[in-house]
Amino acid sequence: MENLDLAAIKERSLALRELYHELERQHHGSEWTVEEDALAFLTDAGLVGRLTMSQQGRWPKGEQTIPELEHKLGECIWWLTVLANRMNLDINDATAKFLTKTENLLK
DSSP states (O other): OOOOOHHHHHHHHHHHHHHHHHHHHHHHSSOOOHHHHHHHHHHHHHHHHHHHHHHTTSSOOOTTHHHHHHHHHHHHHHHHHHHHHHTTOOHHHHHHHHHHHHHHHHO
16 A cells, blocks of 8 residues: 655645546536535545444444445545645645644643
């Protein structure tokens, strides 16, 4: 499995989002708004919760739990990267600031 850094994740995420924008324009005549992207992220984040319950044996889901959970975790990272970019925030900076602030609070 390839090992990606945040810069590579960002580059590939934004290119993939542009491909989805093309599909949205073809099917709906316009791209999704930032709000629609945020709602899609929240939907996927909720699915991570349900799939986590299944993976932990707390919700009967079936044998496909692990592949679906991996997919949704990756998709959530993708959505967060896309959302940050669409709101003129840098995901690398946001992550670094969060980690530094939280580490300092807990030390």
